[in-house]
Amino acid sequence: MPDITTLPRYPPAADGQQSEEAIPSHPLGVKPSGNALLATWSLRDAIGSFRLLPDELILLLLEHLDGSSLLGIGRTCKALYAFTRAEELWKALFVESPVENFTWRGTWRSTYLNLPASKAPVIDCSHLYSDVLYRPFNCAHITLDPYVTKIPARNQIPRLPDLSPEEFHAEWADRPFVLTEPVKAWPVYKNWSVGTLLSRYGQEKFRAEAVDWPLRTYGDYMADNSDESPLYLFDRAFVPKMGLAVGPPDSTPDAAYWPPACFAEDLFSVLGNDRPDHQWLIIGPERSGSKFHKDPNATSAWNAVLRGPKYWIMFPSGDKRPPPPGVYVSDDQSEVTSPLSIAEWLLNFHAEARRTPGCMEGICGEGEILHVPSGWWHLVVNLEPSTAITQNFIPRAHLGAALDFLSNKADQVSGFRRNVENPYENFVNGMREAYPELLAEALEELQKKSEGKKRKWEDIVHGKTEEAESATGGFSFGFGDDSDVEVP
Secondary structure (H helix, E strand, O other), rough: OHHHHHHHOOOOOOOOOOOOOOOOOOOOOOOOOOHHHOOOHHHHHHHHHHHHHHHHHHHHHHOOHHHHHHHHHHHHHHHHHHOOOHHHHHHHHHHHOOOOOOOOOHHHHHHHHHHHHHHHOOOOOOOOEHHHHHHHHHHHHHHOOHHHHHOOOOHHHHHOOOOOOHHHHHHHHOOOOOEEOHHHHHHHHHOOHHHHHHHHHHOOEEEEEOEEEEHHHHHHHHHHHOOOOOEEEEOOOOOHHHHOHHHHHOOOOOEEOOOHHHHHHHHHHHHHOOOOOOEEEEEEOOOOEEEEEEHHHEEEEEEEEEEEEEEEEEEEOOOOOOOOOOEEOOOOOOOOOOOOOOOHHHHHHHHHHHHOOOOOEEEEEEOOEEEEEEOOOEEEOOOEEEEEEEEEEEEEEHHHHHHHHHHHHHHOOOOOOOOOOOOOHHHHHHHHOOOOHHHHHHHHHHHHHHHHHHHHHHHHHHOOOHHHHHHHOOOOOOOOOOOOOOOO
């Protein structure tokens, strides 16, 4: 059993207290709705019939306008000017009609209009009171310190120097942890920086959510944006784009990186070139990240930080476990609903989450790698501009979960190329050829699980066992008014 090292902390304020940096004034002077209670008048009074509509509906209507129409309606009065300055409106227009060659101008509006920042008009809208307009600005400027410091001891993600494959499979496959040493041997950790990446790959296009931008353009965006949810570069094809060799250094000449030994076993590899997407380059500015989700196809994952620390908050899942606070999931777990941004979730749900049983938190720093077990909910946010590599894999401990997912949630399976028609059958065939014993054990486990659920269902439908009936006077139940009966 390796020694567990001390958890490092994201630096607190100089006086040892959590820093509370003041939120700057909104660039147009817009204020939260509560300020209207003491105001004698509001710019909203001048928008005619629109004043009868809630702010959310006004923005929804503006989403249907093109750029010239937004400019036109923004010239009618100060209040509508402020509404038409909402960045999400211009971001949607830009993404819908991408431009091949453009210059990032600091905001989506200025970039769409090709307007230098110095020429963007600033109009005093200080008598407009709107949470809908103020909230994104507020969320984009909150300090992260209070949410990532003073992590309770019970929540701290364990930190280990390294793990052997035997230790991982025996004790750690179901637990998050951070390894502090393996990544430090990677050439990409030693050689990659923002400067080197831009010099080598600046003109290469990478995927950043809904856009494909040259890396140099994305670098300009990273350095100058005020988005509530900054655009996150998450590219699945970076290995061939960058001409990288990936694999064990003793068998892969000029290897750029390789999975630590404890993560080397990846049963999805039996699919060869037909395996789903599994490795990504991740780059993003401070405050960028991923909202709560589970990794695809019931896979586990590792996430290696090359530059810039990341904060993680994680929760296990299960039939009887609710999703994290503030996260709502459909019955089949195919759809996940949560607050609009990471910052909004932190403001409203972080304190409750920290008190929730099963919560685990930690910071993965430069040269460290974090393990995400199959099925765990996780949210991650960059505390500084960050570069990372992540990879999904299936260890033997979670083979059953992957088989179950591929078989019973075919509509949620993702990452396979279109010509792969039956991922479950292909995976079973590959496992039968390469690891027949592991496959047999996993299928037997799934069969027992299925039979257990069937018996439980029959007990609920047909009533209690004879012993239970005797103890309760022979009472049995159907569905009727038994609203507290747990149905699997």
